[in-house]
Amino acid sequence: MTQPAVEAEIAILGAGIVGAACAWHLARRGRRVVLIDRAMPTAGTSGACDGYVSISSKKPGLVMAMAAESKRLYPEVVADIGRDVDYRTCGGLLLVEDPVTLDQLEERAAGVRSYGFDMHHLDRAAMLALEPNLSPALHGAFRCPGEAIVSPYLMALGQVARAVDRGAATLWEAEPTGFEMAGDRILSVDTSRGRVRAEQFVFAAGVWSGDLGRMLGLDLPVIPRRGELVVTARTPGIATHYLMSANYLLAKADPDAALRSSDPLVRIGHGFCLEVNALGQCIIGSTRAFVGYDRRTTPEGVAAIVREAVRRLPALARVPMLRSFAGLRPYVPDKLPIVGRSGRIPNLLVATGHEGDGICLSVVTGDIIADLATGRAPRLDVAALTPDRFPPLDATVAAKSARAA
Ligand SMILES: Cc1cc2nc3c(=O)[nH]c(=O)nc-3n(C[C@H](O)[C@H](O)[C@H](O)COP(=O)(O)OP(=O)(O)OC[C@H]3O[C@@H](n4cnc5c(N)ncnc54)[C@H](O)[C@@H]3O)c2cc1C
Structure with missing residues (x-):
């Protein structure tokens, strides 16, 4: 034996x-x-991923309840680790790009509040007061101040x-x-x-x-679901919250949308999100695609990520891009x-x-x-x-x- x-x-x-x-x-x-x-x-x-400790990006129900419990536990684990893991309660902003989505986002915010976390609507002026580099073409945002980021x-x-x-x-x-x-x-x-x-x-x-x-x-x-990310040169202060757009939630929740749609952004599962890491670099996402275990980035994905980020945060147009990478999300049907x-x-x-x-x-x-x-x-x-x-x-x-x- x-x-x-x-x-x-x-x-x-x-x-x-x-x-x-x-x-x-x-x-x-x-x-x-x-x-x-x-x-x-x-x-x-x-x-090979971002590090949002986000509650508002989850569908209300068991997964959102798990996210809320995780957020409560995170500070205790981070404190016990006793070394810097770049954990920061920066707050999250869910951007309103189309007023038609307001009701849906309000419903999401009510879900977050039901788990004991604040999430409230900001009109355009209030959003710009908090994040002056965001585009004034946006219609406002929902803010969840208790959300965090970490170095995964x-x-x-x-x-x-x-x-x-x-x-x-x-x-x-x-x-x-x-x-x-x-x-x-x-x-x-x-x-x-x-x-x-x-x-x-x-x-x-x-x-x-x-x-x-x-x-x-x-x-x-x-099943592996590839996501591409772009990293920029240091630009501390370009945003203080992590940012996410409503189309990110759609791309995440509805994989079949990519098959049904003729919109090239929907087809590659694009959804805008951005965090500024501890070095002051922006990590910008992302795409969602079922391509087996292929972890390469694509010119199409990277171009869309950069273009869509500049549309929402015009100051990014002057910030050099350093690199791109991709990871495989563990997706269950x-x-x-x-x-x-x-x-x-x-x-x-x-x-x-x-x-x-x-x-x-x-x-x-x-x-x-x-x-x-x-x-x-x-x-x-x-x-x-x-x-x-x-x-x-x-x-x-x-x-x-x-x-x-
Ligand atoms: C682009 C992108 C952005 C993301 N952003 C976020 C985010 O902001 N917030 C968030 O919460 N999540 C995010 N995620 C999701 C998150 O990264 C994953 O859900 C998480 O990393 C999965 O962790 P894991 O430990 O299950 O798997 P992994 O990190 O893949 O670990 C699995 C480990 O198992 C090992 N392994 C494989 N086969 C075997 C074997 N047979 N025996 C033993 N070991 C084996 C591998 O070597 C590996 O080390 C993102 C993902 C991507 C791709």
Whole structure:
């Protein structure tokens, strides 16, 4: 019998921001954790994205409730990390570009307020008083002063480091190759760096979660949805809030719009958003497209991002663009993350599929997973997020990867 390289109470597979948050929460509760990544922390989407800790960009309901809980938890986690992760409560502005959308945005604001956060309408003059570089052609904005931004990779790395301080083990460049099972329970995972034995396992592999699921006959339908971003030279003060337009919400919520529309912006899933990072650079987004695992940016996407940003923030026309990059949002067709314990493999927990919200939702997801792993009732009812909502894969698919003990 192969000797395990590592033994732990809980093995987490995937060290993006979601796996890192699970590790932080579990280690803080005194659990012996091993965090495994087939590459290294932030090699995936958490190293190629923006960092809005936004409530107003979520649809009212469970996901907005999770965002509100995450926002409440964030300062405590940031304080515990004890190193700078560029977390700042800058407030968010949802721009009104067409007065027809006012009612819809007011409804969104009412949703945010129902979770205990302020969100109110600003007319054009009030918006320009707060953000004088915005275009006077805009019709105003909705302001959510409690929203924040963070550096996604510093936040993920900080949680990993803090979990390690509390005794967590790590295994990088460890590709899982198979699972040793006893009945319906996982005993251990074999990796390219040895066997890891644990009492419970957490799958948190972002857009690659489906690969892990397939090894056990589980369908975890996480599809990569590429998003492109542009980074400018330093221009501190060009905006103090993070900015987002209503068409961003549309592009996020309605993937089929890209197929139906003849508008080139809708076809590439464009939605304007902008944050000024701690260096004073603007990170401007974004697009949404299903192009498999292709992480290249496109001339069409970058041109649209820059042009549409200058339209809303004309002062950007004089700011040099430094670079562009793209990341893969973990999209689930029913538009809900997958968070919960598997009914089919009872010592498996799944934490994935957060699409464009994983930076914000990671903290509450880690808290929920830690509660489930330690037998406590989670702070929110996440039954709707269960991995069991997808039927199992054909048994022959599983048999190829998992070996009976
Ligand atoms: C352009 C863009 C902008 C975004 N902006 C925001 C935002 O402002 N706010 C927000 O909340 N969210 C945002 N998101 C979404 C957010 O980035 C993601 O939801 C989040 O990063 C997903 O984190 P994760 O830990 O699930 O996945 P990842 O960060 O991809 O981590 C998965 C990890 O698993 C590892 N892995 C893969 N396969 C295996 C395996 N078989 N075994 C072990 N490890 C494996 C990978 O190497 C990787 O390190 C944005 C995304 C994009 C693309």
